[in-house]
Amino acid sequence: DAGVIQSPRHEVTEMGQEVTLRCKPISGHDYLFWYRQTMMRGLELLIYFNNNVPIDDSGMPEDRFSAKMPNASFSTLKIQPSEPRDSAVYFCASSSAGLSSYEQYFGPGTRLTVT
Amino acid sequence: DQQVKQNSPSLSVQEGRISILNCDYTNSMFDYFLWYKKYPAEGPTFLISISSIKDKNEDGRFTVFLNKSAKHLSLHIVPSQPGDSAVYFCAASESNFGNEKLTFGTGTRLTIIP
Numbered sequence: 001d002a003g004v005i006q007s008p009r010h011e012v013t014e015m016g017q018e019v020t021l022r023c024k025p026i027s028g029h030d031y032l033f034w035y036r037q038t039m040m041r042g043l044e045l046l047i048y049f050n051n052n053v054p055i056d057d058s059g060m061p062e063d064r065f066s067a068k069m070p071n072a073s074f075s076t077l078k079i080q081p082s083e084p085r086d087s088a089v090y091f092c093a094s095s096s097a098g099l100s101s102y103e104q105y106f107g108p109g110t111r112l113t114v115t
Numbered sequence: 116d117q118q119v120k121q122n123s124p125s126l127s128v129q130e131g132r133i134s135i136l137n138c139d140y141t142n143s144m145f146d147y148f149l150w151y152k153k154y155p156a157e158g159p160t161f162l163i164s165i166s167s168i169k170d171k172n173e174d175g176r177f178t179v180f181l182n183k184s185a186k187h188l189s190l191h192i193v194p195s196q197p198g199d200s201a202v203y204f205c206a207a208s209e210s211n212f213g214n215e216k217l218t219f220g221t222g223t224r225l226t227i228i229p
Contacts, residue, residue: 004158031215042121042221043159043204056216091158095215102147102208104217106158 002026004107006092012113018080021110024073025094033093033104034067034077043091049075082114118142119207121220129228134192136223138205141186145207149217150179150190153202162203163190166210195227 005024013019025032033048047057052069060067064083069075079086089111093104120139128134138148146167151159165172165179165188172179178191192199205220 033215033217035219040221041117043206043219045216045218048216050215093158097215102149102164102210102215102217103161104215106151106160108156108158 004092004094004105006090006107006110008110009108010111010113012115013082014115015083016081017114018078019082019086019112019114021077021090021092021112023075023077023092023107025075025092026096026105027073029094029096029105030072031095031097031104032069032075033095034075035091035093035106037089037091037109046077079112082112084114087112087114116141117221118145119205119218119220121203121205121223123223124221125224125226127226127228128195130197131194134190134195134199134225134227136190136192136203136205136225138188138190138220139186140188140207142207142209142218143186144209145218147208147210148179148181148188149206149208150177151204151206151219153204153222159204192225195225197227197229200225200227 007022034046046059047067049069067077089109091109093106095104149164150162152162153159181188202222202224204222206217
């Protein structure tokens, strides 16, 4: 059973470049979340979708960040232009509404380094 | 403002002894709490949860205690094993219908000493 798939696993880019992170949620899950992990702030929720519709993007730090979910099996998180302070591990997670809805399944993460 | 706080960034415990990880929260609307475990280069995985209608939930070696008046929860691992070495995140949610949002703490790195 495939879990949440994220690509790339590592991304190194120069300041000012566009970065696109990709996520494939678990089939049948109707919630998708994007998180950022840093030492100082732990796991921060950036945005989440329900049935492909963005529900809460209050965690998106700036207009440089955008996320889309064109269909139930794919989502992207884009940073344009990227800055060194965006360096972090970005996780995608998915979940299914129901009794265990609070349990989220995480992908392996994308480690982003902006130089 | 950090609504879920894990004030100990790290903890070392001897193998076989009890590990106690602590978590505090400030939002009184939180009524569902979870612990996640994270190994290096992997995503967090769900470990155990508790609803605010309970004060204790047990699953094998793992027990979570909730003190609502103090807005405090703790995770007990007994006995601790080397495979328990990981980063542990506390998370909280308001169980409004349709609100799937989790607020995470900063994590505690647990090291089990053989």
